[in-house]
Amino acid sequence: MMPQTKKRIIPVLLLMVVLGVVAFLWWGGTGEEVSDIFLSGNIELTTIKLAFTVPGRLIELNVEEGNAVKKGMIIARLEQQQLLRQREQALATLISARSRLAELEAFLHYQTENVEAQIEQRGAELMLARATLEELLSGSRVQE
Numbered sequence: 813m814m815p816q817t818k819k820r821i822i823p824v825l826l827l828m829v830v831l832g833v834v835a836f837l838w839w840g841g842t843g844e845e846v847s848d849i850f851l852s853g854n855i856e857l858t859t860i861k862l863a864f865t866v867p868g869r870l871i872e873l874n875v876e877e878g879n880a881v882k883k884g885m886i887i888a889r890l891e892q893q894q895l896l897r898q899r900e901q902a903l904a905t906l907i908s909a910r911s912r913l914a915e916l917e918a919f920l921h922y923q924t925e926n927v928e929a930q931i932e933q934r935g936a937e938l939m940l941a942r943a944t945l946e947e948l949l950s951g952s953r954v955q956e
Contacts, residue, residue, distance in 0.1 A: 826853075862887065868894055 830853070868890035875887050 864888075864890055866890070866895065 870888055871891045872889040873887075874885075875881055881887060
């Protein structure tokens with residue numbers, strides 16, 4: 813059996829034994845009527861599993877199994893070097909992405925201006941072509 817399973821079974825078995833003794837005494841196992849039952853002992857029913865949210869090497873353990881802990885108490889610490897490297901890598905990726913965003917925004921601005929200028933130029937060429945067409949259709953020609 814695994815250690816965790818043993819830890820769960822022991823309190824359950826202890827509780828079952830205590831309840832069995834109480835039931836035996838209550839329903840007249842001794843033949844005498846019992847009005848009060850006094851028991852002593854500790855029954856531990858609380859098991860809490862703790863885990864870190866990130867993988868890493870444990871460098872400090874501040875409590876042992878069975879020690880009392882309070883809210884906000886630091887139970888253990890992980891090595892920070894790997895997390896710091898991951899943070900630096902994430903920051904470098906962020907800086908790179910922001911740089912690429914600025915580059916793409918500048919390119920978009922350039923393309924927008926370029927297209928607008930081409931539209932204006934093509935509009936002027938269209939107006940010139942229409943004027944030339946109207947002149948040709950009206951029949952007036954300059955004498956050669």
